[in-house]
Amino acid sequence: MTKKYIHIADLIYKDKVGIATEEEQRELRDWLDESDFNRQVFDELSKGSTLSRSYEEYRAIHREQVWNRIEQQIAPRRRNLSWRWMGYAASVVVLIVAGWFMGTMSGHKGKHEDVKTVAVISPGERKAILHLEEGKKVVLGGRNGVIVDDSLSGRIEQVNEALFYQSEAGMKEERMNVLEIPRGGEFNVTLADGTRVWLNAGTKLTYPVAFVGDERHVRLEGEAYFEVKRDEDKPFVVDLNGMKVTVLGTSFNLKSFKEDGRTTATLVSGKVEVEAGARKIVLEPNQQANLFVGKDSLEIREVDAEAYRAWTKGQFVFRRERLESILDDVARWYNVTVFYEQAGAKDIVFSGIMERFADISETLKMLEKTGKVSFAVDEKKIIVRLR
Amino acid sequence: MLDVFMNRNYSIILKNGTRLEFKQVFNQYFNSLVLFADRYLKEREECESLVQDTFLALWENRLEFPDEISIKAYLYTTVRNKALNVLKHRKVEQEYMNDVLQEEDSELYYMKSVIEEETRRLIFSAIDSLPEHARKVCLLNLEGLDNQDIANELKISLNTVKFHKKNAYQLLRDKLKDKFYLLFLV
Structure with a gap:
C-alpha cells in the first residue's frame, strides 16, 4: 500500500x-x-x-550533523578502501595493456567465434550455508540479520553480506560451526577473535563460535584468505589436508582442493610456520609452500603473493600457471565442468589477469587469444581443444 | 592522484541496474521523514535519531531493492514501524495514551501522513532549487495568493512579482529539462 x-x-x-x-x-x-x-x-x-x-x-x-554520524558508521576503513580502488585501477590498466598486446600478437580476427555468451553460465555470487552445531542449517547471502544470539553461541549475525561472530566473556564451550561455500559462491566471515576470512567457491571452514583453549584452531578444505588478528598468547592454527599452518597474526592464502592434488600456503605478510608430516618450515612474505599429494616433500618457492589473493578482490591472476589449474578455479567459480579433448592442453602454461565478475566468454576469449587453445561451450560444459 | 579514488561515494545499486547516491537519497528524504515521524512521536530529537537508524538500515539492505519506489516505500514503512514501537513502549508507561495509539496505528492515519509528507517533499524540493526571491514568490503563489497579494505581502512591485515568476519558471525549465514544467508559475 x-x-x-x-x-x-x-x-x-x-x-x-x-x-x-x-x-x-x-x-x-x-x-x-x-x-x-x-x-x-x-x-x-x-x-x-x-x-x-x-x-x-x-x-x-539540519541534516548535516546526522549525515556525518551516518557516514562515520558506514565508511570503510581508509586502508581497505584504497586497496580496493587501487586494485581495481591497476586491473583496468593491466587489462587494457593485455588486451592490446594479445590483440596485436594474434592478429587474426573472427577466429574466436566458438565462445558465445551463454546465458546459463553466470559468475559466482555471495552465498554460503552455515551449519550450526545442533544440526541446523542456515542459508546465507539473502537478507542480513541476526542468526543466533544466546549464551552458548554468542551472537552470530549477517551484516553487509558477511558473517560476524561475537563471543561473550565467560564462554567455556567450543561449539563448532561449519561454513560451507558451494560452487559458484564466495563469502566472508569475521570469527569471534576478530580474524577475517575470505572463502572461495567449493570451500568448507570448521571453527568454534568462541576460542576457549590455548590455541585458536580451525580446519579448512578448499581455498581461503586469512587476516589473523594478532594474539601472542593464542596461536592461530589451520589444519588443511595434511598441512598444519601456525601463526600469531598475519595474512596468508591457503588452497587445497582434492582435484588439485596439492596443498598451497602463500604468505602475504607477517610470518607463518608450516608443518607437514615430519617437516617444519617458516615462511617469509612472498614465499609459498607446496605439499603434493603422495610426496613427502614440502617445496618452497618465491612468488608474488598478492596474485594468490587477487580472488578476494574480484580477479583471477595467474602467473605461469597450468591451464588445468586455471580452469579448475574458473569451473568452481562459474559452476561449470571442463572437458579436455586432448590431455596435452592441461599442461600449457598461461599468465594473465581476468575479472571474476565478467561473463565467462570474456575469460575464455582471453585464453583463446594466445592462439594455443580454443573453447566450445555447451550448457554448463566447457570443452577445451588444442589449436 | 590517489585522491581520485578516495572520493567517498556510497552507492545504492538497484536490481534494475540503477545506481543511486546514498547521500542524495538521504538529502531528499531526511527532512520529510523527520516531519513524518513527528506526526507519531511529537518529539523532534527522538524523531531525528529514529530516522538516522532508518537510513543505517537502508544502507545495510542496500542490495535488496528492485527499484526506486521500493526504497521510498521502505523508508516510510520503516519509520512508521519504528515510531509505533516507541509509542507502544510509551503506552506501557502511560495508560491514557491508548486512544492516541489506536488512531495512529490505523492505516488511514498512515495514508494521510505519507501522502501529505510526500507531496510536500516534492513541492519543497522543487522550490528549494530556486533562488531566494523566486522561492518566496512561488511559495505564496502555491498558497493561493494572486500576484497583487504577493506584491503586498513581500512589499515589492507587481512587476517584480511577475519578473520573479517568469525567472523561476525559466530556471526550473532549464534545470529539469523536459522532465516537468511548473506551469502554475505562468
Missing part, C-alpha cells in the same frame, strides 16, 4: 503544479471519488495556508 500512497502523492504534486497528463488527472479523480477521506486529504493539501508554515519547519531541520 505504501507504494500506492507514494504514487498518489506524485499525482497530487503533478496536478498542483499543472504537469499531470490527462491519464494522470483521470487517475487522481478516480482516487478522489473513492472516498470522502481521500478528498479530505487532498483538500488539506490544497489549503495553501499551511504550506509555507510547513516549509519553514522543513527548512529548519
Whole structure:
C-alpha cells in the first residue's frame, strides 16, 4: 500500500503544479471519488495556508550533523578502501595493456567465434550455508540479520553480506560451526577473535563460535584468505589436508582442493610456520609452500603473493600457471565442468589477469587469444581443444 | 592522484541496474521523514535519531531493492514501524495514551501522513532549487495568493512579482529539462 500512497502523492504534486497528463488527472479523480477521506486529504493539501508554515519547519531541520554520524558508521576503513580502488585501477590498466598486446600478437580476427555468451553460465555470487552445531542449517547471502544470539553461541549475525561472530566473556564451550561455500559462491566471515576470512567457491571452514583453549584452531578444505588478528598468547592454527599452518597474526592464502592434488600456503605478510608430516618450515612474505599429494616433500618457492589473493578482490591472476589449474578455479567459480579433448592442453602454461565478475566468454576469449587453445561451450560444459 | 579514488561515494545499486547516491537519497528524504515521524512521536530529537537508524538500515539492505519506489516505500514503512514501537513502549508507561495509539496505528492515519509528507517533499524540493526571491514568490503563489497579494505581502512591485515568476519558471525549465514544467508559475 505504501507504494500506492507514494504514487498518489506524485499525482497530487503533478496536478498542483499543472504537469499531470490527462491519464494522470483521470487517475487522481478516480482516487478522489473513492472516498470522502481521500478528498479530505487532498483538500488539506490544497489549503495553501499551511504550506509555507510547513516549509519553514522543513527548512529548519539540519541534516548535516546526522549525515556525518551516518557516514562515520558506514565508511570503510581508509586502508581497505584504497586497496580496493587501487586494485581495481591497476586491473583496468593491466587489462587494457593485455588486451592490446594479445590483440596485436594474434592478429587474426573472427577466429574466436566458438565462445558465445551463454546465458546459463553466470559468475559466482555471495552465498554460503552455515551449519550450526545442533544440526541446523542456515542459508546465507539473502537478507542480513541476526542468526543466533544466546549464551552458548554468542551472537552470530549477517551484516553487509558477511558473517560476524561475537563471543561473550565467560564462554567455556567450543561449539563448532561449519561454513560451507558451494560452487559458484564466495563469502566472508569475521570469527569471534576478530580474524577475517575470505572463502572461495567449493570451500568448507570448521571453527568454534568462541576460542576457549590455548590455541585458536580451525580446519579448512578448499581455498581461503586469512587476516589473523594478532594474539601472542593464542596461536592461530589451520589444519588443511595434511598441512598444519601456525601463526600469531598475519595474512596468508591457503588452497587445497582434492582435484588439485596439492596443498598451497602463500604468505602475504607477517610470518607463518608450516608443518607437514615430519617437516617444519617458516615462511617469509612472498614465499609459498607446496605439499603434493603422495610426496613427502614440502617445496618452497618465491612468488608474488598478492596474485594468490587477487580472488578476494574480484580477479583471477595467474602467473605461469597450468591451464588445468586455471580452469579448475574458473569451473568452481562459474559452476561449470571442463572437458579436455586432448590431455596435452592441461599442461600449457598461461599468465594473465581476468575479472571474476565478467561473463565467462570474456575469460575464455582471453585464453583463446594466445592462439594455443580454443573453447566450445555447451550448457554448463566447457570443452577445451588444442589449436 | 590517489585522491581520485578516495572520493567517498556510497552507492545504492538497484536490481534494475540503477545506481543511486546514498547521500542524495538521504538529502531528499531526511527532512520529510523527520516531519513524518513527528506526526507519531511529537518529539523532534527522538524523531531525528529514529530516522538516522532508518537510513543505517537502508544502507545495510542496500542490495535488496528492485527499484526506486521500493526504497521510498521502505523508508516510510520503516519509520512508521519504528515510531509505533516507541509509542507502544510509551503506552506501557502511560495508560491514557491508548486512544492516541489506536488512531495512529490505523492505516488511514498512515495514508494521510505519507501522502501529505510526500507531496510536500516534492513541492519543497522543487522550490528549494530556486533562488531566494523566486522561492518566496512561488511559495505564496502555491498558497493561493494572486500576484497583487504577493506584491503586498513581500512589499515589492507587481512587476517584480511577475519578473520573479517568469525567472523561476525559466530556471526550473532549464534545470529539469523536459522532465516537468511548473506551469502554475505562468
